[in-house]
Amino acid sequence: MKPRFLLAALLVLSATGQAFAQESSDVADLVKASGCLSCHSVTEKIVGPAFKDVAAKYANDADAVSSLAQSVKNGSRGKWGRVPMPPHASISNEDLTTLTTWVMSHKP
Numbered sequence: 785m786k787p788r789f790l791l792a793a794l795l796v797l798s799a800t801g802q803a804f805a806q807e808s809s810d811v812a813d814l815v816k817a818s819g820c821l822s823c824h825s826v827t828e829k830i831v832g833p834a835f836k837d838v839a840a841k842y843a844n845d846a847d848a849v850s851s852l853a854q855s856v857k858n859g860s861r862g863k864w865g866r867v868p869m870p871p872h873a874s875i876s877n878e879d880l881t882t883l884t885t886w887v888m889s890h891k892p
Contacts, residue, residue, distance in 0.1 A: 811886055814879055818872065826890055833864045836890040848888055853880035 815821060823831035833841075842848035855863070857880055859871035875883070 811882065814882060815886065818875055818879070818883060820883065823869075831867055832869060835887045839888050839890040842888065843891065849881060849884045852884040852887065853877070856880055856884065 824833065824835055826835045828834050829837070838852070842852065845851065855869065856872050857875065857877075858873070859869050861868040863869075872880075
């Protein structure tokens with residue numbers, strides 16, 4: 785994944801949160817392949833928090849992208865309630881940075 789996609793990617797979700805814009809196909813493919821959408825959506829809490837809520841919580845954290853990437857990689861407990869997020873150690877550090885940068889782009 786090229787760094788130019790980090791800021792340039794535009795993601796548009798349909799009402800069901802499943803349809804992605806063609807312009808962001810690389811990021812959309814990564815989001816789909818990562819399994820993130822099994823527990824998260826952009827606007828609604830599913831099992832885990834909505835991405836917009838994550839972006840809001842960490843909006844003033846200069847290290848948000850790297851700390852979120854570590855939480856995704858290693859899993860986390862207690863940050864969003866009782867349901868833990870399992871680790872996703874198989875996702876590369878580069879892809880984790882892309883994913884968490886994309887999540888942080890969902891400012892409320």
